[in-house]
């Protein structure tokens with residue numbers, strides 16, 4: 001049965017099931033106890049991602065949220081602050097963890113329409129060394145952000161600025177390989193891993209999710225210097241993220257790095273197909289996707305029909321989310337036929 005004959009799940013790229021080959025890699029993985037640092041599959045994954053992104057060391061963590069938390073708490077202490085975007089996951093979508101667990105204050109900034117944080121605003125937000133202020137320690141960027149690629153020249157300029165002001169630089173690269181895929185296409189380059197490394201090298205630390213577009217069931221990695229990762233390792237322990245026979249999961253992540261990076265372009269092409277399919281429907285405003293996420297706004301009279309549309313699609317086995325805007329995410333478990341089914345269902349809805 002083709003995947004699209006059952007449910008077309010466009011809610012998120014986190015919904016993918018491990019493929020049969022990935023499951024085989026998991027079953028074959030040699031295991032140890034990672035709290036003793038003796039799980040060969042975890043060690044191999046950490047080595048692989050650190051080398052791939054050009055860093056000294058890496059830490060395998062259960063989630064991207066924990067990875068960002070370990071990063072912020074390793075860069076910052078009590079009473080420090082990090083500059084971050086209003087829409088950034090590690091500010092808006094992680095329950096305020098850095099403030100709750102680390103007494104680290106966020107300094108959120110508004111994004112420009114391309115997802116960037118304007119350099120002048122970053123500079124203006126850096127506090128002088130004065131008892132009135134929290135100590136500004138860190139700039140945290142996210143790429144991709146809401147499916148948008150931060151232009152590479154911007155990433156360089158923002159991280160150079162931060163460095164010149166003595167700040168650490170963290171990238172929430174949950175979808176770094178989607179960013180690298182889009183950046184490679186822009187630059188007419190074909191080595192996605194090299195592109196990911198180029199982006200990552202602008203930062204002191206980078207978090208990458210294996211459980212998004214890469215299609216692993218669980219897991220993220222944090223990369224940085226050996227000393228930084230040693231601090232993060234202690235925080236991971238405090239956060240309850242020291243896992244035992246975690247090689248089962250690391251093997252899936254490792255398999256994803258070997259086999260699912262170069263296919264991300266397929267997801268991006270499907271997002272384009274979806275966006276094009278929705279063009280011209282009265283009441284829909286489709287934001288042209290740069291990667292694997294399509295945002296759609298309902299406008300005019302259609303605005304009030306958001307939940308009705310989602311329920312209608314749901315009844316046909318087509319799943320999407322609409323917390324702020326309608327969102328459709330393509331991934332490993334969606335194919336062209338599934339995308340076409342979604343387009344046809346949405347078209348039919350707006351004819352009715």
Ligand SMILES: *Cc1c(COP(=O)(O)O)cnc(C)c1O
Pocket residue numbers: 062063064065066068089090142172174175209211212220
């Ligand atoms: C999903 C996501 C995370 C967090 O990952 P979880 O594994 O769900 O905790 C962090 N940052 C971004 C940008 C994400 O999309």
